[in-house]
Amino acid sequence: MRGDFTRDTRERARRAGVRSVLLQQGRPLVDADWNEQAGITADRAELLARHVIGQHGAPREEAGFAVSVASGALTVGAGHLYAEGLALHNPAPLDYAAQQPAASFPALTSILPNNAIGFVYAEAVLRPSSAGVQPFLSDPALGGIDPVVREEADWAIRVVRLTDTGFTAEQLRTAFATNQWPAIPQWRATTGGLDADVQTEAETTDPGPCELPPTAGYLDQVNRLYRVEVHASGAPGAATFKWAEDAGIEAGLRTSGAGFAIDLPIERAGAWFPVDAIVEIVDDARERAGEPGPMGRITSAVGQPLVIDGVPASALSERVRVRRWASMPVTIPAGNAWALLSKGVKVRFCAGHYARGSAWTIPARTVLGDIMWPPYQPADRTVTIGSASVGFYAPSEGRRRHAPLALIRRAGNGVLTVTDDLRDVFSPLTDQRAVDIRFDDTIAQLDAANVQQAIDALAIRDAACCTWHALPGEGWERVFDEIGANQNGKICFAPGNYPLAAPVRIAGKGHLKLVGAGPGTKIWCHGRAQALHFENCASVEISDMSIAAEQNFAERKGTGVGQRITGALDCSNCGPVRVERTVLLVSAPRSREAVCLRIQSGTLPGSGDCIIEDNDIVAGDLTSGILILDGADVRIAGNRIRPRTEPSARTTARWMGDKRITALLSRLAFSHALPEGDDATRPARRVNEQLFRQVSHTVSGTRIRFYTATSVTAANWATLIANFDRANPRVNNARWRLLMTRTVQRLWTNNGDVVAGSPSTMFRNLYNFVLRTVTPTIEVGIIVAGSRTAPQGSGSRVAAIRVSGNSLSGVATGIRIARSIRGGAGNERMPAPSAWVSDNRIVMAAVPFDMQRCGVQIANPERVWVTDNDILLETADPNADQARITQVRNGNFHLIETDGIRLAGAIGRMFTVRGNSMRECRVGVRVDTVAVTGTTATKQWIVADNAVIGAREPYVLDGRCKNRDNLSG
Known part of the structure; x- marks a missing residue:
């Protein structure tokens, strides 16, 4: 701070961490000591403010x-x-x-x-x-x-x-x-520094009559406090500085005649501001703005109205002060060069930026013949000059x-x-409020700027956190009885087991949210293929838990409630449904009997809006993963779908005890039996001669031809047919086909023999091949289907279907999106959604199902995009059981009809199949359409940039498709 001080030790005290300055008895009191204590007190207050309040x-x-x-x-x-x-x-x-x-x-x-x-x-x-x-x-x-x-x-x-x-x-x-x-940039402070010293003996000049002898050091008989101040900002070579031998010589002005005079006694004015003294006109406004005042030399005599060369009279007033300097502004030397001040004192500046107003003070003492420098240690900057390290110091004032x-x-x-x-x-420390505390919203994403907003958002979103708590153990399901009709609430589940003896039906509730503690929260229904059934609820959200249902008895199927396909988690006629970070598991004794997650929309507001994300879907053998019926706006993303592992004997027993599965297996041995004159062309499903051979036989004078797996020889068939004809004489063609179908189906229940206990082993090779390739298989991983009759509140409001980023393995068909066609003339399409199927990985199981299998199957869409999917048959998967895959190849079962991507039925004006990879599918991309009334406009059907490897027919497309830049090999 500018003033008539002996020296300024505040910065030294600050750097040294001085706590207080204590007086000693009988000693003189020096202004610097008092000022040091004042500086310590002020610095401590400002430091505390910065630490508590911030910048x-x-x-x-x-x-x-x-x-x-x-x-x-x-x-x-x-x-x-x-x-x-x-x-x-x-x-x-x-x-x-x-x-x-x-x-x-x-x-x-x-x-x-x-x-x-x-x-x-x-x-x-x-x-x-x-x-x-x-x-x-x-x-x-x-x-x-x-x-x-x-x-x-x-x-x-x-x-x-x-x-x-x-x-x-x-x-x-x-x-x-x-x-x-x-x-x-506008806040740029001084980054350079100053070094001070005195001249050596070789640098001094001959003294005047009033000077000390020419020796090195400080050459004056008066103690002084030099002040060096930056006048104009910039770097060395451009910035300027001014200096004074006495840092505190300053005075105000008073009216004097027609002008103004220095407001000091004439003796002091003459000593401090003689003729030819260099002064600067300063005032509060200029110092506030960081602006220097005009400077010049006094040309008026002491006691006369003040006249300053180069400063207009209008610049003088009673509100300004005159400040004495020893020089006009001079350029800061570049290259660390010395600048001589006076009396042997010299300074130099290092490279950097110098901000206007930055200042240093240098005490000079006659008793030492030297200056008191450096002001403190260590230096703020160290620069190597020649071979020596030189310390430079930041300004102590002007920040x-x-x-x-x-x-x-x-x-x-x-x-x-x-x-x-x-x-x-x-806010004061005694009244801290949540609204005053900043909140990092990066993870929570509550759109909150402070803690109070975050609490409010959580309270609104989570209905005041948990409304009810469910505890592990039997009877936990009674928590649903506490929820009134149309009541909203959140149910929190602690880690633990939540057993169920029968499915729980939750009906007529409001907005419900079930939140667990991760997979360790386990809801498990033993004995039925359903655990939780929500019905007529305003909305359902489920996250962070495991829900499993295992059906271990045969239940008669029908069309009533509870007799349809059920889901371990089942939602019927509910509003929006969201399922996240949940493990879903289901198993059932027969095919097409259960799914892990089933959602059927109805007429409630928002019904059909589904978000299924980041779940683990574990489907039992011959069941399916996700089934959405009459969805409106559906998003299925980031889920992992796989079959549940189980002992081979259990899988085999289920296959052989399921009439639908044995019918599919029987078609490998006997199918497409017709008189040779009818449709003599080999059926499309039997075009592969490596897997299927044609067999002919005369029945009642008519030659019948049919197809059988190559593992069943013609001699096997001749023996069987001879025995069959003797047991069933004089039957017509239709009756013969029916009886033969029933006979062949018996081989799956008689260990490969058509008659129990018969020594005939003609089908044993086929039977053994099948047994070696049986493995738990999901029938369909993801199904999004519409009603055939388009009930109110379903198909008419469909918006979009998005299936992306899912991983499916062990599936017969990966993704099936089907909007049923409304009956009547012209095959009119129902109002169908736009469908996006992208970035999914689908591994189809190599099992002997004689049915159409697809990686992605979409029927009757209005608009559809199938992009960037990776689809392969299990035989192309390096992680598959290679011993079983060998048996699959030995039986030629990998040649069963398999489509990578199939678009079928009444297709609208637009679809795109792009950027997909398909490996070892019999057909890579198939587009199979039917005529639709009112769709004669130009089609935008694009199949482009796909890669099909190992296919018998890479692309089987409708002639209206744009087929370009596709790879096959």
């Missing part, structure tokens, strides 16, 4: 410096603000344009043109408050003596264009909100402090508005 902040009850705009004028409000620990006070609202000097604060119209954003901030500086310009700071009885200098925190309001800061609005918001300040206030914007019509308040308002 900036405004107290909640007296928050000041709020930026507002009215009639195009920008104003900051009254109150308090902390800028880098420095307390600022604004006693009354201040208009930006009213700040002085006006030249230092450009008009807002020049800073912000239309459609531009401005950054508003406070800039604070510490300056001396002198009795020379503030009456009665010094007691008049002292005769004009100013015993102390008061340090005052002053400030100004700055506005810059946002683009000039080099940052975006969002970057500034984030930086200031997290107390990590950006390097704003300007900053606090962000707001972002403002001028619209295209010129109207100015405040868009962001950048102040951090803090």
Whole structure:
């Protein structure tokens, strides 16, 4: 701080961590010691403010410096603000344009043109408050003596264009909100440093008559406090500095005739401000704005009205002060060169930026013949000059402090508005509130900026957290009885087992949310293929648990409730359904009897809106994974679907005891029996001669031809037919085919023999091949289907189906999307959704099912996109059981009809099949359409950029398809 001091030790004390300055008895009291204690106290208060408040902040009850705009004028409000620990006070609202000097604060119209954003901030500086310009700071009885200098925190309001800061609005918001300040160019501080020394003997010149002998060191008989101050900002070679031998020589002005005179006794004015003295005109406004005043040499005699060469008389007033310097501004030398001040004292500057107002003080003492330098250790910067390391020191004064206030914007019509308040308002420690505490919303994504908003969002979203708690153990399901009709609530499940003896039906409730603690929360129904059945609920959300159902008895099937296909988790006529991060498991004794998740829409608001994400679907043998009926807006993403593992004997017993499965297996041995004159062309399903051979036989005078697996020889058939004809004489063709079908089906229940206990083993090879390839298989991984009759509230409001990012393995068919065709003339399509099937991995099981199998099958879509899927038969999967795959290949079962992607039925104007990979499917892409009334317009049917490897027929397409850039090999 500028003043008539012996020296300034505040920075040394700050660096050394001095706690207090204590006086000793009988010693003189020096101003530097008192000032050091004052500095320690002030520094401690500012450091505490920075640590507690941060770099900036405004107290909640007296928050000041709020930026507002009215009639195009920008104003900051009254109150308090902390800028880098420095307390600022604004006693009354201040208009930006009213700040002085006006030249230092450009008009807002020049800073912000239309459609531009401005950054508003406070800039604070510490300056001396002198009795020379503030009456009665010094007691008049002292005769004009100013015993102390008061340090005052002053400030100004700055506005810059946002683009000039080099940052975006969002970057500034984030930086200031997290107390990590950006390097704003307008806030650039001094990065260089100063080194001081005295001349050596070789550098001195001949002394004058009043000087000491020519020796090295400080060459004066008076103790001095040199002051070096940056006058103009910049780097060495461009920036300038000025210096004074006595840092505190300053005086105010008083009226004198037609002008102004120095307001000091004439003797002191003559000693301090003689003719030819260099002075600077300074005032509070210039110091507040960081602007230097005009400088020149005094040309008037002592006691006469003041005249300064180069300074107009209009610059003088009773509100200004004159400050003495020993030189006019000179350029800071580049290259670490020395600059001589006076009396043997010299300084040099290192490379860096020098901000205007930065200052250093250098005490010089006659008793030492030297200066008191360095001011402290270690140095702020060390530079190698020659072979020596030289320390340079940061300025001890002149640092300007900053606090962000707001972002403002001028619209295209010129109207100015405040868009962001950048102040951090803090509450007292005795009244901390959740609204005052910042909240990181990155993970929770609650759209909350503070803790109170996060709590409110959680309370609204989670219905005041958990409404009910379910505890492990029997009888836990009674928690659903506590939920009233149409009542909303959240049920929380702790880790543990939640057994069920029978399925639980939850009907007529409001919005329900079931949340577990992860897979360790296990709801398990033993004995039925259903665990939880929600019906007529406003919405259902389930997450973070395991739900399993195992049916271990035969139940008669029908069409009534409970006699249809059921799901371990089943939702019927409910509003929106969301299932996330859940393990779903189901098993049943017969095929087409159960699925892991079943959702059927109805007429409730939002019914048919389904989100199924990030679940583990474990489907028992011959069951399916996900079944969505009459979905409206369906998203199935990121799920993992696989068959449940089980002993081979159990799988075999299920296959051989299921009439549908034995019928499919029997078709391998006997199928497509017709008189040779009828449709003599080999059927499409039997085109592969490696797997199927044709056998002919005469029945009642008509030659019958049929197809059988190559593992059954012609001799086997001749023996069987001869025995069969003797047991069934004179039957017609139709009756013969029926009886033969029933006879062949018996081989699966008689260990490969058509008659129990018969020594005939003609089908034993086929039987053994099948047994060796049996493995748990999911019939369909994902099914999204529409009703044939389009009930109210289903197909008519379908919006979209998205199936993406799922992993399916061990499936007969991976994904099936089917919108049934409305009956009647012309095969009119129902209003069907747009369907997206993308980024799925589908591994189809290589098992001897004689049925159409597909990786992706879509029927009757209006618009469909099938993109970037990886589809393969298990025989192409390196992770498959290679011993079983060998048996599959030996029996030629890998040649059973398999389509990678199949689009069928009444297809609308647009579909795209692009970027898919298909391996070892019999057909890569098949497009099989039927005629549809009213669809003669041009089709946008595209099959492009696909790769089909190992297919018998890579692409079987409708002639209207655009077939381009597809790979086959």
